[in-house]
Amino acid sequence: MHPQNRDAGEIADLYGLLAEFDTAEGLLAAAERAREEGFRRMDAYTPMPIEGLAEAVALGKTTVEKLVFVAGLLGATGGFMLCWWMTVVAYPHNVAGRPLNSWPAYIPITFESMVLIACLTALIGMLMLNGMPQPYHPVFNVKEFERASIDRFFLCIEARDPRFDREATREFLEGLNPLEVMEVEK
Amino acid sequence: MADELEQTTVIDPGPDEVLGPGHNFDTVTQKISGVVYRPFSRTPIQMFVGFGIAFVFVNIFLGAVTWLFYRGVGIWGIVIPIAWGFAIVNFVWWIGIGHAGTLISAILLLLKQDWRTSINRFSEAMTLFAVACAAMFPILHLGRPWLFYWLLPYPNQMWLWPQPRSPLIWDVFAVSTYGTVSFIFWFTGLIPDFATMRDLRANTRVGKLYGMLAMGWRGSAKHWARYQKAYLLLAGLSTPLVVSVHSVVSFDFAVAILPGWHTTIFPPYFVAGAIYSGFAMVLTLAIPVRRWFHLEDLITTRHIECMAKVMLGTGLIVAYGYAMEAFIAWYSQNTYESYAFYNRIFPQAGTYWWTYWLLITCNIAIPQMLWSRRVRLHTWAVFLISLVVNVGMWLERFVIVVTSLTRDFVPSSWGMYYPTMWDWATFAGTLGVFLCLMFLFIRGIPAISIFEMREVVHEKEAVHAPAE
Numbered sequence: 300m301h302p303q304n305r306d307a308g309e310i311a312d313l314y315g316l317l318a319e320f321d322t323a324e325g326l327l328a329a330a331e332r333a334r335e336e337g338f339r340r341m342d343a344y345t346p347m348p349i350e351g352l353a354e355a356v357a358l359g360k361t362t363v364e365k366l367v368f369v370a371g372l373l374g375a376t377g378g379f380m381l382c383w384w385m386t387v388v389a390y391p392h393n394v395a396g397r398p399l400n401s402w403p404a405y406i407p408i409t410f411e412s413m414v415l416i417a418c419l420t421a422l423i424g425m426l427m428l429n430g431m432p433q434p435y436h437p438v439f440n441v442k443e444f445e446r447a448s449i450d451r452f453f454l455c456i457e458a459r460d461p462r463f464d465r466e467a468t469r470e471f472l473e474g475l476n477p478l479e480v481m482e483v484e485k
Numbered sequence: 486m487a488d489e490l491e492q493t494t495v496i497d498p499g500p501d502e503v504l505g506p507g508h509n510f511d512t513v514t515q516k517i518s519g520v521v522y523r524p525f526s527r528t529p530i531q532m533f534v535g536f537g538i539a540f541v542f543v544n545i546f547l548g549a550v551t552w553l554f555y556r557g558v559g560i561w562g563i564v565i566p567i568a569w570g571f572a573i574v575n576f577v578w579w580i581g582i583g584h585a586g587t588l589i590s591a592i593l594l595l596l597k598q599d600w601r602t603s604i605n606r607f608s609e610a611m612t613l614f615a616v617a618c619a620a621m622f623p624i625l626h627l628g629r630p631w632l633f634y635w636l637l638p639y640p641n642q643m644w645l646w647p648q649p650r651s652p653l654i655w656d657v658f659a660v661s662t663y664g665t666v667s668f669i670f671w672f673t674g675l676i677p678d679f680a681t682m683r684d685l686r687a688n689t690r691v692g693k694l695y696g697m698l699a700m701g702w703r704g705s706a707k708h709w710a711r712y713q714k715a716y717l718l719l720a721g722l723s724t725p726l727v728v729s730v731h732s733v734v735s736f737d738f739a740v741a742i743l744p745g746w747h748t749t750i751f752p753p754y755f756v757a758g759a760i761y762s763g764f765a766m767v768l769t770l771a772i773p774v775r776r777w778f779h780l781e782d783l784i785t786t787r788h789i790e791c792m793a794k795v796m797l798g799t800g801l802i803v804a805y806g807y808a809m810e811a812f813i814a815w816y817s818q819n820t821y822e823s824y825a826f827y828n829r830i831f832p833q834a835g836t837y838w839w840t841y842w843l844l845i846t847c848n849i850a851i852p853q854m855l856w857s858r859r860v861r862l863h864t865w866a867v868f869l870i871s872l873v874v875n876v877g878m879w880l881e882r883f884v885i886v887v888t889s890l891t892r893d894f895v896p897s898s899w900g901m902y903y904p905t906m907w908d909w910a911t912f913a914g915t916l917g918v919f920l921c922l923m924f925l926f927i928r929g930i931p932a933i934s935i936f937e938m939r940e941v942v943h944e945k946e947a948v949h950a951p952a953e
Contacts, residue, residue: 306562330706333620340689342705342706343705343706344703344705345706345709346510346514346677346681346704346936347677347704347707347936347939348709348712348936348940349706351708352706353709356707361711361714363718364718371722379775381649382649385647385649386646389644390644390645390646392648404649404650405649407659407733408649408654408658409869411655411658411659412664414662414664414722414723414725415661415666415730418665418666421669421673421715421722424715425712425714426700429705429707429708429711429712430701430707431701431702432701434701436703438703443794444683445684447684447703447704448677448680448681448702449510449511449514449521450510450511450939
């Protein structure tokens, strides 16, 4: 951290303040306190999913399920239409006088197409909504952050939060009983 | 750190616990990543031997396939009327094996089974490689395998389209979807673990490689929320998918009018058989691997026992399927149906009756030993039974495919099938391909889901916390 960055109000190079916790419960309590305090621009980083944490750091509803639902409908429709078009329009073939639109026979392909498109959307949609692949993120500038994927729990209050203040927010975070509070450079 | 861990004694906590004592977030991370991040020279010797043998079979496979491409399917024992020989037997066998992986990762996730966690990654990889082996067979069996893309609907100058009323085209869609979805499920589960692998070796070449695969995963709570939703949806979608795939495979047979194939019991009976053989394969692989890498505290006796129970249960469903075939042969009063059954079970010269009885021994008789808790808790006994079931399930497909084809309606079209050396070489070769891929997977990618093991640790701590 360069000394000039410590000037009051000079937070252009600061991404946020990162507090490190050694338990999931400690982090969850801290995130809830931060929310009550009025912070909205924040995120928590954990080595495994923690129930209730996303709500605490202000994520409303996820939209993955909506995407997947629409994709499933499109997949099913596409699969069925493909079969219908192949047998009725493109390559009509009279099999023992049965109707060309023999829809019950299309069901397996309709189902498989639904699953295929929905699953691809679940993965790609999740990655896109998460902004991945993302080669760079400021939190990785903090050395201790390596343990966010192993055994430590982090809460980051971002500088773009309207209530953010370098000193006051640091004091607030230190009051939450963390192991350490660190500055995250952009 | 991995070295220190190996020196401490590994404790199998017995049939009630899914995790050995003394584990925290860091130790499970180090232990599982330690299987990958150990010096090359510290790979268990069994891995080298196993890989070496498997690699020999990979080369046998390549040789057999080269000869096949050069000479055509005539090098196999297939004749008319038995046009579906080993290729289809092996296809059904391999794809069935894959089903346990999806069952463990998807259905057991939805059922919240605690013994799913340390075996799901491993079984998903098994699914992926088994599907790869399976998918090769119908293509090799095509005769002109380089034209396999004719199976897919694509605009072409011949203005020809596949026939979507045929179960064989359903199969193309089912198997390709299954392969893709299995990969998606496996990869999705791996993303947070790639991030862990990256952070354990930050700024090294291998760390960067895992970093690319992790795509910038940083464990954000918002990301986890979407991740969990996506993972749950994948599980929900895979559950009917796994049932559909082997049902569609069974339609390849059941939709035909051949006696011995034209049976409504086939879809459920095939699905149960698939799960049966898949669990057998998971046990066959997991029991040695947990021993070689000293993972008895992560893959405990509880995992082995639960899998043995599922194997017993699905085995009984399969037994019911056999019983129904016998019942319908009598109850239908259909001459051809009764004869197909008679031909399977009664000793006559020049038939495959003995394969049926070997199948009953392997699939029905011997696995009944699993009723005994002592047998289930005896790991190596379970291992042996799992091998027997693998053989039995292969025989089942042989009986269904070959025996039914040898004697259909008109005696003038009867025939016999004798596998050639190339049939055996191709089959044994895919076993080599499968095992090679498994060995490489175990050595290169965390074979147990690290972040889900942390959840297990967390839950365990939560249970113990109030007592303190």
